[in-house]
Amino acid sequence: MSLDLQAAASKRMRRGIITLAAIAAVLAVIVVLLLVFGGGKKDTAKNPDTGAGKPAPAVTETPSDAYTAPQKWVKLPEGTGKSNGLPIKFPKTDEGAAAMMESVIRTSWSIDPADIEKAVSAYSAPQDTDALRAAIPQAVAGNRQTAGMPTDGPVPHGASFIAIPIAVQWTHQDDTHVRVSVDTRVVTNAGNGSENKTQLVSMAGMAVWNGDDWKNTSLPPGKQPEPFDIGSDGFNSAGWKAIQEGDRK
Known part of the structure; x- marks a missing residue:
């Protein structure tokens, strides 16, 4: 009898661990989309409104004598295919991995659920897709809140809410795994005559x-x-490689 109870307890514990892992995975996904996943964030200078609901070029104003040129630049490769209009089929290189992650940021950090859905379909690992799709409403609400606008309606x-990756760095794990960090300038406008605001966000995937x-x-x-x-x-000193835009879209 005691063996049966012990086996049942072990089974419940394993089930509990699996459930907690699943919840943690979903929460991690939501936090990624809310722009606070595992990263740093800082405010920079406000940018003037262009009058068209679009942010002006989001460059933090610094005196010319304080400008420090990037020591490292990287030209990220293009994808050779498309999925829902988004670039896919990046080369099997560290730079290709970074290019995919840069595209994730550009397309999934949005207040448009359709944009996030396209990004989830194009870039998510199969085991994460369902959880990511389920998290889209929370992600949209969180991004709208970040921009200072109502979370619904x-x-x-x-x-507007625009994410502009400006730099990357990566750690090669093995031939099929590359940890990529992205330095992103997030430009938001709450609308109705508000000023643009800029935040810098660091995240990794x-x-x-x-x-x-x-x-x-x-x-x-x-x-x-x-x-x-x-x-x-x-x-x-933080190790960032500035993204050389060139003709990338």
């Missing part, structure tokens, strides 16, 4: 080679490189 006139392309999977919260804008003190 019509988007205010002139409101794991790029996993899945058959013929890189896919993104979340990492547990942990220490991230501090976010710095290009030209600011600390950008180079």
Whole structure:
């Protein structure tokens, strides 16, 4: 009888561990999309409104004599395919993994659920897809809150939420796993005549080679490189490689 009770208790414990792991995975996904997953965040200068609901070029204003040029630049490769209009099929290199993660940020950090859905379909690891799709409403609400707008209802006139990756760094784990950190400038406008606001955010994800392309999977919260804008003190010492835009879209 005691053996039966012990076996039942062990079974319940294993089931509980699995359930907690699943909950943790979903929470991690939500936190990623809410822009606070495992990363640093800092406010920078406000940017003037262009009058069209679009942010002006989001460059933190610093005196010219305080500008420190990036020591490292990287030209991220293009994807050779498309999925829902988004680039996919990045090369099996560290730079290819970073390019995929940069595309994740550009497309999934949004207040438009359709944009996030496209990004989830294009870039998520298969085991994360269902949890990510379920988290889209919370992600939209969180991003709207970050921008200072109501979390539901019509988007205010002139409101916007734009993520602009400006730098990356990575750690090669093995041939199929690359940990990628992205330094992102997030420009938001609450609408109705509000001023644009800029935040710098640092996040990391794991790029996993899945058959013929890189896919993104979340990492547990942990220490991230501090976010710095290009030209600011600390950008180079934090290990960032500035993204050379060129003709990338």
